[in-house]
Amino acid sequence: MRVISFANYKGGVGKTTSVVNTSRALAESKFKVLVIDLDPQGNSTLTLSRKNPFEHEKTVGDLLSDKDLNIADCLVRTEIGIDLLPTNLNSYNLVSALPPNSAKRIYGLKNKLQELEGRYDFILVDCPPQIEGALITNAIAASDYYVLPIEGESVYALQGVDHLIQAIELIREDTGSKIRLLGALVTMVDTRTKAGRVIKDAIDKYFRDLVFSVVIRRNTTINKANLRNKCVCDLDPKSMGCLDYSSFAKELVVRIDQGTLKN
Numbered sequence: 001m002r003v004i005s006f007a008n009y010k011g012g013v014g015k016t017t018s019v020v021n022t023s024r025a026l027a028e029s030k031f032k033v034l035v036i037d038l039d040p041q042g043n044s045t046l047t048l049s050r051k052n053p054f055e056h057e058k059t060v061g062d063l064l065s066d067k068d069l070n071i072a073d074c075l076v077r078t079e080i081g082i083d084l085l086p087t088n089l090n091s092y093n094l095v096s097a098l099p100p101n102s103a104k105r106i107y108g109l110k111n112k113l114q115e116l117e118g119r120y121d122f123i124l125v126d127c128p129p130q131i132e133g134a135l136i137t138n139a140i141a142a143s144d145y146y147v148l149p150i151e152g153e154s155v156y157a158l159q160g161v162d163h164l165i166q167a168i169e170l171i172r173e174d175t176g177s178k179i180r181l182l183g184a185l186v187t188m189v190d191t192r193t194k195a196g197r198v199i200k201d202a203i204d205k206y207f208r209d210l211v212f213s214v215v216i217r218r219n220t221t222i223n224k225a226n227l228r229n230k231c232v233c234d235l236d237p238k239s240m241g242c243l244d245y246s247s248f249a250k251e252l253v254v255r256i257d258q259g260t261l262k263n
């Protein structure tokens with residue numbers, strides 16, 4: 001059971017899109033997958049459950065704030081064959097209300113996940129666009145790896161990345177987590193433009209072999225799928241978005257299996 005957080009403090013870089021579509025691709029390859037939505041915006045909850053996040057009775061916020069609640073009682077089975085631990089904006093209030101020194105602010109998720117040992121091959125965590133706070137700390141404490149989605153179209157893509165990696169490293173040390181960077185996933189790439197190629201080169205130089213060789217190209221079908229609360233492969237299996245996420249899921253599995261990590 002591998003727990004992989006998709007984290008970047010920047011908003012709109014493709015964290016949710018990557019979690020949702022990678023989970024779908026892993027399930028297609030017959031892996032058992034759980035998605036944990038740790039972002040109170042509830043975007044992956046909406047897409048995967050196709051239900052208003054507020055309609056979910058038990059959320060990650062309830063789980064982290066109630067020591068007697070079992071994780072299995074909070075899970076939702078989705079149409080695409082993966083399980084989901086949903087969230088909504090109430091989770092933010094529930095987690096913020098935990099006492100400052102409470103272990104639940106750090107190890108709540110890690111402890112609750114023990115109950116699921118052996119039940120899943122991969123657990124993907126959709127993180128909020130933050131650099132600190134109880135939700136991010138819980139994600140880091142519970143994760144084996146993190147994937148850093150980075151926007152291939154933004155000239156500011158690398159700004160603050162050092163800070164983010166250091167912040168995760170500090171939380172890793174403080175919490176005794178095993179988390180390590182699995183790789184940077186370049187999203188919304190447009191290498192047809194000069195600017196797109198310059199940004200991609202800069203990202204490659206920065207991350208070197210930690211950049212995934214699969215990139216997610218900018219593709220309007222991805223946007224359409226998100227609008228309809230669908231995975232891109234369910235909207236159009238021949239789209240670039242579907243091909244890219246299917247290839248990325250394969251590379252992710254290989255990276256984990258072959259231990260190609262050097263950091």
Ligand SMILES: Nc1ncnc2c1ncn2[C@@H]1O[C@H](COP(=O)(O)OP(=O)(O)OP(=O)(O)O)[C@@H](O)[C@H]1O
Nearest residue numbers: 011012013014015016017129188217218219223226
């Ligand atoms: N490859 C892509 N091509 C086109 N549009 C994309 C692509 N990836 C993501 N998008 C669009 O970009 C927007 C942001 O994506 P997403 O919600 O996945 O980012 P996020 O990092 O989870 O954002 P937040 O930090 O707000 O949670 C969405 O409108 C999504 O549909």
Ligand SMILES: [Mg+2]
Nearest residue numbers: 015016039043
């Ligand atoms: Mg998101």
